[in-house]
Amino acid sequence: MRGGGHVPNNPPPKPGLSITDEDPDTARPISAPHRKKATGVRAWMVVDSTGQAEVIEAGKHAIMRRTGLPARDLRILDPLLSYPSTVLGRERAIVINLEHIKAIITAQEVLLLNSRDPSVTPFVEELQRRILRHHHATTAQEGNGDDSNWSNLYDLGEPQSRAGSPVNLSQGFPQFQDQDEEGKAEGKQGLDNQDGMKVLPFEFVALEACLEAACSCLENEAKTLELEAHPALDKLTSKISTLNLERVRQIKSRLVAITGRVQKVRDELEHLLDDDEDMAELYLTEKLLQQNLENSSASTLSENDNMDDEVLGLDMDDRHVLISVSF
Template sequence: MRNPIGSTAAQPPPRRKGAATRAWLVISDSGNSHFEEVGKHSIMRRTGLPARDLRILDPVLLYPSTILGRERAIVVNMEHIKAIITATEVLVLNSKDPLVAPFVRDLEHRVSNSNRDRPLGTEGSHTDLEGMGNATAMFPMVPASNETSEENHSPLKNINTTNEMNDNSPRDRLDAIKAGGPHVLPFEFKALEVCLESSCRRLETETSTLEQEAYPALDELTSKISTLNLQRVRHIKSRLVALFGRVQKVRDELENLLDDDMDMAEMYLTDKLVNQQAEDIAPSEEVNNDASELDDESDDDSNKSNSANTTGFKPNIEELEMLLEAYFAQIEGTLNKLSTVCITSYSFPPAINLLIFSNNNFEMFEIT
């Protein structure tokens, strides 16, 4: 009798431990990835996020699409993507989900692609990418594995830039600034763009599928009122309402970010580290000189972004603003498509009233 009791009593601790930890896929800024079983408190210490921000990523809780910029991390809850982006790594939940797997592959590919020409055995040294003065130099796009290469869903494909560096780490960015070299796209924005691209692509795909089903179904109902046709339209309307709400939320989230310069400035994680490292390694004479200069300008800068520190550093948000505006325009186009379907479908009376009308009553609603 004692052995069974002892065996059952030993089981609860592992269950509690398993419930407190989750499997995160960690993708570093070098493109390497591995799984880690990490608890909530470890993630909080690692990213500097409060518990309320982590709850947004809880798969059990249904939070709307949200992007949060914090001191050391960006929290992304966009459709199927639940991730934490830092200046050096991305932590992804539910990475084995079939919907998330293409996003993970795209992110790994893009980060690895930007570092594939990095000289081995060197730190802080860079080799410019020659012949990269095209759309992929600043925002390299990698199509999902289940799509053809000729389909490019990125709204940034016409953006050109030259001489982008291979390395995206804070140390590399600091070296580039000190050397007066070309601008290096921060790692966190590359990761954020993959998140936005994957989310917008999914919503666009679902919208196209719904369009292909909705218009023929409405045409059929216009020409012939039947129980089957009414059921099809009723089902399409339910999907339309749900999808419209999801797209609207993503659009509103991007609009809110674009309207708040402070929120955008907070998302420059690499630049924050660069600025901090520059302070740490600067000679004491330079620090004193900078401090004396800042004293004269402190009154003018008192109302500036909270991301500005004692050295007067303020990120140029144009880079992030351009990225967000591109995807805002894309999601706005998706929303307009859904609005057209919505207007057409709701031109009809409620489904329960359709049965009392004759075909002649619907001639005015005929879809061309």
């Protein structure tokens, strides 16, 4: 070469190494492309109709297919977003967002989003207990056709009987005796209906547990705050100081916060109870039975149409045979 200079033969760079412009002799490994993490995959606890619970990893689209909910309804349960208290009834599921309870209820199972929260653990145990009793009651009712042994399934208290027998005011009035006898018959029928109490559908058992858990949480916090408020007010009454004033101010702030949370839950429940259509949307079992009935009716009609077509085809074949024989 010109100039007689010796040009060193640098070996080609090894695969997986890159040479920087600042220092050609320095090589560094090329970082492998990062794999994108699956978005929207969360841990859900599934409690089935027998009370058995399991934790599954499911994405947003899997939950949407499983419950029939749109994406905007799932955002209500997102812990990163702040949504008000909600009880929402859809075609195949009920969405619950009340305090620490974030759940989806279907006609056969309950899906809990924040099951790892320590405050949710007592609720999960109570939910499993109620669902298990409901399963036993349903099995007994289907097997025996009588649910009299499960009349105390929901621990409903009976009214205490009053002392003394009631006075029959219709004895001296013959025109009211017939009405009195009719009233007795209606009362007896009402007692019979009360004794033969039907088992609630699965979704109402789960919904009742969610409502009681949310209300119990607020009630316990209010009682705890009340126990702290009385001594603080007594100290402030006996001695006005900066420390006592700050203590009372903190208690007042907590009281305002609890009052606001209680009002949100109350408004949501009142709004739900005032709307008959929203209440009807919560009856998932009835809608499921109606859908199954419609599907069975449609399949029956389709089978009948196919049978009619086959019979019509056989009749046409018989006619062709008779015509050919006659000729």
